[in-house]
Amino acid sequence: MNAYKNLMLTSLLLLLPTLGYSAEPLLLDEIIVRGSHVPSNEENLTIREVRESPARDIGEALQNIPGVTALRKGPIANDIVLRGLQRDNINVLMDGVRVHGGCPSRMDPPAFHFDFAEIEAIEIVKGPYDLRYAGSLGGLVNATSKAIQPGPGLAATLTYGSYDLVHTSVTASHGGEKSEGLIGYAYKYSLPPKSGDGKRITDIYPLNSKNRYRGENLDSRAYDINTFWVKGKRTFSPGVSSELNLAYQDADHVLYPALLMDAEYDRTARINWTTIFEKPSERVKEVKLQIYRTDVDHLMHDEFRESSRPNMMITRDYMMQTDAQTTVTGVNLTSVSEAGSAELLSGIDYFYRNWDAVNKSAMYLAYQDQPMIPDVDNDQFGLFAEYSRPLSETVTIKGGARLDYAKSEATDLSDARLAGFYQPYYSGQSLHDDNDFFALSANLQMFLKPIDGVELFAGLASASRMPDPEELYIGLQRIPNMNVPDPVSWIGNPSLDPVRNNQADLGLKYSGDQFVVNGSIFYSDLSDYITLVQIPDPDGPGTGTLSKARGYDNVDARIWGGEVTAQASLHFDLYLLGSLAYTEGKNRDSGEPLAEIPPLSGSLGLRYDIDSFFVEITERFADQQDRVDPLLDEEETSGWGVTDIKSGLHLDKWSIYAGVNNLFDKYYFSHLSYQRDPFQSGVKVPEVGAFAYFTAAYRF
16 A cells, blocks of 8 residues: 555656646636635635535535545445544534534534535635634534525536435525525435445444344435425615525434444424625624524434344333434624724624433333433633734735633433442542533734745634533443443543644645645644543442443643645646645543544546536545554554546536546445444444446526
C-alpha cells in the first residue's frame, strides 16, 4: 500500500508543473469563481456536484471534501467527521436550524434528517471560526435550502442503482413579486448493498453470533424514507419579508449492521420561520429574526436479529428496544451594520433541547425499563459580535467573540439511581443531576492578497462547547445473560467540564490561468477534551450487580494536520484533479493516539469536460491506520484504493449522469466504520463493492 500511496503522491506533485494550457478552461473558470470569496479554511459543495455522485446522504457526499470523512454504521445515515472531530464537537445545521437525533447510538445524526432535494449548497467551515452558532468547536456544516426563483419552476430527479436503489424527488415552485411558494417530495429506498466479497453487508456476522440477522431479514429493505417539505415567502413592503419552512420525514425499517439494533422508524418534523428587515436604518444593513423547532421520534430494536429469538427470558418480539424522543426550540436575532468599509455582525440566540430515551431489555426473568437518556433539559443562551474591516486593498482582518451560558438537568435521574449506579464508577467525585456552564469563545483572522492570484489566510481561535446530555447522563446497566455473557454498561459522567479548543490555522490559495491550488495546515490544542474511556467493574470482575463500563472523561489532547487540493487545465479539454488530507491526534494524558482519527487519504482524477458533456475517472485511496487507541481495543485498518468512473450530459433542461463506484469491486474498510457506542456490535461494516448508478434530472 505504501508504494501505491507514493505513486499517487508523486503523480499529483510532478504533473502540476508540466501542465499544458487549455483554450477553453470551463471547469477551471467555474472553480475559480466559486472559490474567489472562500478562504482556505472554508469549502462549498453545490447540489450539482452531489448529483454527479451516487451519495445516499450528506455524510457520504461530503467525503469528497478533503478533511471530511464519515462514520458508516450501515447503508445510510453516515455521521460526519471533520478533521477528526465528530458528534457535538461540530455543528451540523440546515439554514441555521438545529436538528439533534434521538438515538443514543447516533443512528440518526443531524445530516440524516435533510434531503438533497431540499438543498442548494453546503457550507463547511473548518476550525472554530464560526461565532454565529453555539458549539462550533471544530467547525460548521450548514446546508442551505433552495431559494425560490421568479416565475414557475419545476425540478425532478430519478436515480436508479445497484441493489434496487431508488432515489427520486420532485419540487415545484412559483416566485411572484410579493409572494413565493415551493413544495417538494423525495423518496429513498434500497436493499442491503454488497461489499467486495460478494456478501450483503447484513451478512457480516459469524454463524454463532446472536447479533446476526435472521435469514428472512438478510435481504430485506435497507431503508425506506419519505420526505415532504413546503416553503412560503411573503414580501410585505420594500425591505421587509417573512419566510416559513415546514418539513416532515418518515424513515422506516433502517438497518444498521454495525450496531446491535435497527430502526423501526425515525420521524422528524421541522419548522423554521424567518423575518428579514433590510436597511432599517442608515447604518444597519439587515436585521434577521429566526424562530424554529424540530421534533424527532425514534424507535429501535433487535427484532430482525437472532438475539430476539423467544426463550424463557425473551417473551416479547425483541430482547431489547429503545424508544427515544428529542425536541429543539430556538430563537436567533442577528444584525449586520456598516461603518464605511467595516462590517459588524452581532446577535443573540437561545435554544432549548429536551432528550429522553427509555431502554427496555430482558434481564433476569423480566423486562426492565431504564432511563438511558433520563429526560434531559438543556437551555443555552449566547451573544456574539464579529467585526470585519479591510486595512488596505490587500489586507482584511476579521475577529469577534461569543459568550455562552448553558444549564443542563436530568429530570428523570433519581437520587437512588445516581447514588447506586453512577456514583460507584466515579468514586470520590460529587455528582449532581444538574449542571451549568459559562464559556467564552473568540477568534482573529487575517486575509492577505500579496499579488494577483495568491491569497493567504491566518487564524487564531479559542472556542468551547458544553458536554452533551449523553456524555453527562447516559445510563445503561447491563447484566450478564445467555445473549450477552460479558456485558459492558454505559455510564455518563455528570462531573465533566466543557471542552476548549485553542487552534491556529495557515492557508494558501493560488489561482492561475492553468491551475488552482488550495492548501491549509492547522494545530489544535484541546483542553478537557471529552473522550471515551474504559471503566473497571467497581464490584470486581464477576461479582455484584455492576459490570465493567464505558464512560466519558476529560483529557488534554492535540490534533494537527492539513489538506491540499489542486485542479489543473491540460490540453484537449482535460483537467487534472487531486486532493490530500491528513489528521493526527494524541491523548496527552495517556500518551496514546486519539481514537477514531482518519488516516492519510486523497484522490487523483482526470476529467474531460466540454461544458455539455464530461467523463471522469478518479482513484480514491487511504493509507493504513496504525495509530489506534489500545486502551479502547481499537483495531488497525489496512490501506485501500478504489477506482470510480462517471460521465454526464447537460442538455437544455435535462441532465443525465451515469457511473460506477468501486469499479473493480474492492473489498475494504474505512477506518471509521468501527464504532464504540452503547450498542456497537464489535463487527466492522465493509464499504460497498462495485456500485452502478444512473440519474436523470429535469429542471425549468
